[in-house]
Amino acid sequence: MRLLKSLGVAALLVAAAASALAQQVTVSAAASLTEALREIGPRFEAAHPGVTLRFNFAASGPLLQQIVQGAPVDVFVSADEETVARGVEQKMLDEASRRVFAANTLVLIRATQGGPELRALPDLARPEVRRIAIGKPATTPAGRYTQQALSAAQLWEPLQPKLVPGDTVRQVLDYVARGEVEAGILYSTDAALMADRVQVVTVVTGHAPIRYPAVVVTDSKHKALAAEFIAFLSAPAAQDVLARRGFARP
Numbered sequence: 685m686r687l688l689k690s691l692g693v694a695a696l697l698v699a700a701a702a703s704a705l706a707q708q709v710t711v712s713a714a715a716s717l718t719e720a721l722r723e724i725g726p727r728f729e730a731a732h733p734g735v736t737l738r739f740n741f742a743a744s745g746p747l748l749q750q751i752v753q754g755a756p757v758d759v760f761v762s763a764d765e766e767t768v769a770r771g772v773e774q775k776m777l778d779e780a781s782r783r784v785f786a787a788n789t790l791v792l793i794r795a796t797q798g799g800p801e802l803r804a805l806p807d808l809a810r811p812e813v814r815r816i817a818i819g820k821p822a823t824t825p826a827g828r829y830t831q832q833a834l835s836a837a838q839l840w841e842p843l844q845p846k847l848v849p850g851d852t853v854r855q856v857l858d859y860v861a862r863g864e865v866e867a868g869i870l871y872s873t874d875a876a877l878m879a880d881r882v883q884v885v886t887v888v889t890g891h892a893p894i895r896y897p898a899v900v901v902t903d904s905k906h907k908a909l910a911a912e913f914i915a916f917l918s919a920p921a922a923q924d925v926l927a928r929r930g931f932a933r934p
Contacts, residue, residue: 709909712740712747713761714825714896715852716788716871720929721761724922728913731921735909743852745823751776751901758904759913761896763788763871764825768897781900781910785917786931788896789872790829790888793857795881799866802885805837808867813846817859817868820849826856829891830869836890857882873930895934 713721718741725737740747744762748771751757760777762768765784771777794802800812808816819827827849834840850856853870860868861881868882871894875884898914900907916922923933 707734707906707909708736708738709758709906709913710738710740710756711759711761711913712742712750712755712757713759714744714747714763715741715854716763716826716874717741717761717786717896718854719877720873720926720931723925723929724917727921727925728916731916732909732912737913743819743824745825746851748776756903756905757901758906758910759898760901761898761917762825763894763896764828764892765895765897766828767825768899771899776902778900778902778907781907781914782897783899783914783918784895784897784934785914785922786896786926787934788894788931790826790833790869790891790894791872791875792885792888793860793868793870793875793882794866794885795860795863796883797881798863802867804886805834805839805888808839808846809842813866815848815859815865815867816843816846817848817850817856817865817870819853819856819870820851824850824852825894826853826870829894830888832891833869833888876930896931 721739729735744767748767768777772779818830821827821831831840848865853874856868856870857874857878859865861878869888875882898917900910904910
């Protein structure tokens with residue numbers, strides 16, 4: 685009986701120790717990274733027993749705003765460097781920890797079935813193209829890249845009446861896939877998620893390089909682990925996943 689009691693106490697002590705060691709790292713990341721990070725997460729956890737990753741996916745701008753408002757976040761992963769620069773300026777993000785780990789491409793897409801034939805950006809000015817889905821430039825990096833590209837092609841102002849802003853690149857993808865718009869501009873990695881429903885017309889150029897930086901949040905309670913996760917994103921185990929998902933090395 686004493687032995688059983690001793691074993692029971694030992695088990696409780698082990699469980700308590702394991703619970704004390706368990707740590708949760710919260711990662712707020714750009715929506716375009718959803719599938720890749722959900723696959724990378726378990727690989728990081730397997731290499732770090734007792735650590736759990738919790739992901740929060742949305743447009744980069746709103747995610748930074750959540751951090752500014754006090755959301756308990758450890759790692760911020762943006763789809764652009766401009767948003768990170770704003771966070772650093774506001775002293776919300778640790779510039780020294782910033783690391784760029786992936787790159788992407790902007791593409792013009794249309795629904796696979798129906799809609800006008802498109803070959804290049806200037807085709808968007810044709811009258812049969814009535815609606816074009818893009819990310820909101822004020823809050824989404826994809827929207828800003830799109831604005832830069834359309835401005836470079838002298839199409840930004842002429843296309844204003846046709847533009848349908850989306851809160852995230854995933855909303856832009858849904859608009860096109862459901863046939864609610866004739867065209868959309870978003871990342872190639874997102875277009876690949878619905879390759880059976882959307883068609884890539886052309887690669888869009890004329891914008892800043894699309895690069896993904898990860899950075900430790902200044903008020904993080906787990907800064908060492910946050911830095912380890914950022915380093916892991918550049919390791920082969922994570923880069924293999926990113927490459928398979930269509931992301932390029934920076």
